Amino acid sequence: MQLSSSSWYCNGVKNSTESLMARFIELGATQGTGRVILCSGDWTAANARQLEHDIASLPLSPAERSQSSIDISALRRLDTAGAWVLTQLQRDGAGQATDFIGASPKHAALLSRINTYEPKALPPRHSLNPLLVPFSALGRIIVGIAQDIVAVNATLGHILVALAQTLTLRSPLRLASFVHQFEQIILRAIPIVALISLVVGAIITQQTILQLRNFGAAILIVDLAAILMFREIGVLLAAIMVAGRSGSAITAEIGSMRIREEFDALRVIGVDPYQALLLPRIAALIVGLPLLAFVGSMAGLLGAIIVGQAYGGIPMDTFVLRLRDAMSFTSVAVGLLKAPFMGFLIGLLASVEGMKVQGSSESLGRRTTTSVVKSIFVVIVADGVFAIFFAAIRF
Amino acid sequence: MMDQGAPSIMTVVDLKVGFGNTTVIDGLNFELREGEILGLIGPSGSGKSVSLRAIVGLLPTRGGDVSFAGQNYSGLSSSEQIVVRRDWGMLFQQGALFSSLNVVENIEFPMREHLDLSPRLRRELARMKLDLVGLPPEAAYSYPSQLLGGMIKRAALARALALDPKILFLDEPTAGLDPIGAGKFDELIVTLSDTLGLSVLMVTHDLDSLQTACDHIVALSGGKLLKAGTLSDMRAATDPWLREYFHGPRAHNPEG
Ligand SMILES: Nc1ncnc2c1ncn2[C@@H]1O[C@H](COP(=O)(O)OP(=O)(O)OP(=O)(O)O)[C@@H](O)[C@H]1O
Numbered sequence: 275m276q277l278s279s280s281s282w283y284c285n286g287v288k289n290s291t292e293s294l295m296a297r298f299i300e301l302g303a304t305q306g307t308g309r310v311i312l313c314s315g316d317w318t319a320a321n322a323r324q325l326e327h328d329i330a331s332l333p334l335s336p337a338e339r340s341q342s343s344i345d346i347s348a349l350r351r352l353d354t355a356g357a358w359v360l361t362q363l364q365r366d367g368a369g370q371a372t373d374f375i376g377a378s379p380k381h382a383a384l385l386s387r388i389n390t391y392e393p394k395a396l397p398p399r400h401s402l403n404p405l406l407v408p409f410s411a412l413g414r415i416i417v418g419i420a421q422d423i424v425a426v427n428a429t430l431g432h433i434l435v436a437l438a439q440t441l442t443l444r445s446p447l448r449l450a451s452f453v454h455q456f457e458q459i460i461l462r463a464i465p466i467v468a469l470i471s472l473v474v475g476a477i478i479t480q481q482t483i484l485q486l487r488n489f490g491a492a493i494l495i496v497d498l499a500a501i502l503m504f505r506e507i508g509v510l511l512a513a514i515m516v517a518g519r520s521g522s523a524i525t526a527e528i529g530s531m532r533i534r535e536e537f538d539a540l541r542v543i544g545v546d547p548y549q550a551l552l553l554p555r556i557a558a559l560i561v562g563l564p565l566l567a568f569v570g571s572m573a574g575l576l577g578a579i580i581v582g583q584a585y586g587g588i589p590m591d592t593f594v595l596r597l598r599d600a601m602s603f604t605s606v607a608v609g610l611l612k613a614p615f616m617g618f619l620i621g622l623l624a625s626v627e628g629m630k631v632q633g634s635s636e637s638l639g640r641r642t643t644t645s646v647v648k649s650i651f652v653v654i655v656a657d658g659v660f661a662i663f664f665a666a667i668r669f
Numbered sequence: 670m671m672d673q674g675a676p677s678i679m680t681v682v683d684l685k686v687g688f689g690n691t692t693v694i695d696g697l698n699f700e701l702r703e704g705e706i707l708g709l710i711g712p713s714g715s716g717k718s719v720s721l722r723a724i725v726g727l728l729p730t731r732g733g734d735v736s737f738a739g740q741n742y743s744g745l746s747s748s749e750q751i752v753v754r755r756d757w758g759m760l761f762q763q764g765a766l767f768s769s770l771n772v773v774e775n776i777e778f779p780m781r782e783h784l785d786l787s788p789r790l791r792r793e794l795a796r797m798k799l800d801l802v803g804l805p806p807e808a809a810y811s812y813p814s815q816l817l818g819g820m821i822k823r824a825a826l827a828r829a830l831a832l833d834p835k836i837l838f839l840d841e842p843t844a845g846l847d848p849i850g851a852g853k854f855d856e857l858i859v860t861l862s863d864t865l866g867l868s869v870l871m872v873t874h875d876l877d878s879l880q881t882a883c884d885h886i887v888a889l890s891g892g893k894l895l896k897a898g899t900l901s902d903m904r905a906a907t908d909p910w911l912r913e914y915f916h917g918p919r920a921h922n923p924e925g
């Protein structure tokens with residue numbers, strides 16, 4: 275379909291119909307001062323590329339084009355794409371609109387509608403100097419962190435007020451809601467937390483036994499398990515599991531309630547949404563996470579016992595006997611002390627992210643992901659801080 | 670405006686749709702003629718949305734035929750079905766714009782999938798469709814979440830028109846619009862139907878739409894066809910629900 279314009283002029287005998295390589299356009303006779311452009315066939319979106327090509331290879335100078343007229347009596351089908359291309363052809367000539375000849379009423383109606391559309395230059399899109407992009411991104415991160423700190427404190431304040439109101443019995447105790455959340459967040463998580471802790475406990479013990487055996491000190495695995503499971507593994511795994519499982523659920527619930535204006539409805543009815551919706555969830559997390567941590571620790575210990583028997587040849591009763599000495603109240607206390615804080619952090623971050631959901635549901639997914647990532651991160655950092663703290667006070 | 674003897678472009682024969690043990694649509698018959706705007710009315714829960722979704726193949730049917738231009742849709746192979754489907758545009762009740770794309774990208778999306786167009790022409794066509802549905806050019810780069818209700822409907826309509834459909838399916842197009850916006854939307858549908866030769870099937874609760882836009886009305890009740898006819902046929906009907914609908918306090922009748 276390549277057509278050089280020179281070949282055009284060689285063949286070009288005026289006042290006769292030239293047959294073009296083009297499929298939809300023919301040059302017709304000279305009429306008055308200009309040529310007639312004959313359009314035929316289906317001017318539809320499906321043929322748009324060919325149409326564009328045909329028009330581009332039309333051998334007329336802009337001046338000639340502005341003199342020409344367009345005959346569309348042989349046009350079969352015309353859709354908006356075809357009509358658009360046609361009006362472009364019509365307007366091409368030096369801004370002077372030529373006329374359509376032989377338009378059927380239907381085509382004329384469509385063409386005159388399309389003709390009313392004046393393509394306006396769009397306002398330029400705001401674009402940043404590429405050199406500034408890293409700085410802009412850094413600035414956004416810093417502002418984001420500052421806004422996060424404000425948001426966390428605002429939500430924290432609301433929750434503390436709600437807590438005070440509840441404790442002073444100025445707001446109703448939402449026991450049913452608390453029990454429901456406790457079941458959803460804590461009780462239903464017990465199997466998975468127990469299972470994961472058991473497996474992780476077993477893996478850690480196995481790796482350690484293989485090393486300790488070299489020194490003939492395999493029995494020390496009992497001390498290690500007692501301290502590690504209760505101080506760290508149980509609570510950390512429980513917190514990470516809950517952050518992934520319930521942190522996301524809380525954010526999604528709060529977020530969709532905000533989208534459907536349930537929050538505002540509660541406020542108008544005169545109920546504090548923080549007190550009615552967030553407090554039961556956070557309370558369930560604070561009360562329940564120690565329980566989950568304890569279950570996790572016990573499961574981890576069980577894993578250690580099983581692996582100790584299998585790899586270290588430590589019989590169960592020896593293990594338990596040694597455990598009596600190795601186990602201290604402090605180890606258990608450390609784990610159980612950390613858990614409520616972590617539960618609170620998970621609940622707080624999940625609520626903050628949920629409250630950030632606005633308008634459309636697309637932000638819901640993003641917020642839910644952020645909630646999980648942030649709470650897992652914060653839980654691990656908090657665990658590190660606790661480790662330093664307890665080491666410093668020799669607890 | 671349609672000429673009276675226009676050929677039918679879509680026929681629904683004895684359509685049956687159900688969920689589990691319940692049958693929601695139990696033998697629905699009607700036809701859509703070329704260039705006409707057909708209104709589908711009925712009480713809440715009578716199965717209007719369900720029949721619309723079944724007709725466009727979003728819900729499995731339990732019986733009956735839907736044919737387009739004489740071809741039985743369910744009898745076609747899946748590649749033939751895609752060809753038929755390209756002649757449809759559907760406007761969903763909430764717009765269903767793709768939230769990750771801005772308005773022009775939304776309109777360009779069907780063209781990108783189905784048509785071989787140069788990027789420049791595609792962009793120009795998308796902007797022309799934007800103009801066709803009466804959206805300002807500044808709306809082109811907005812994301813759906815930044816648009817207001819009426820604009821979402823218009824942008825979604827522009828996307829439905831992207832492939833120059835022959836049939837337009839509308840589910841409650843004016844619901845949630847203010848009366849002025851709803852009136853403008855009705856006008857828009859009529860203009861588009863006139864200039865582009867569209868046939869329109871619209872589910873609606875809006876009496877004004879029925880009056881200004883629809884050439885014919887099909888009334889559904891209890892999963893069956895209650896009555897089909899023009900607005901004056903409906904007004905003259907003796908069925909208690911239709912009497913209530915067209916002569917109730919919300920209906921402003923010409924005869925007072
Ligand atoms: N996915 C589904 N599963 C089971 N039943 C459904 C389903 N979708 C719809 N229904 C039932 O089909 C019936 C018809 O619903 P449909 O949404 O079509 O009503 P409608 O006429 O559009 O009402 P409205 O005017 O309120 O939009 C209702 O009783 C509804 O409960």
Ligand SMILES: [Mg+2]
Pocket residue numbers: 717718719
């Ligand atoms: Mg419906």
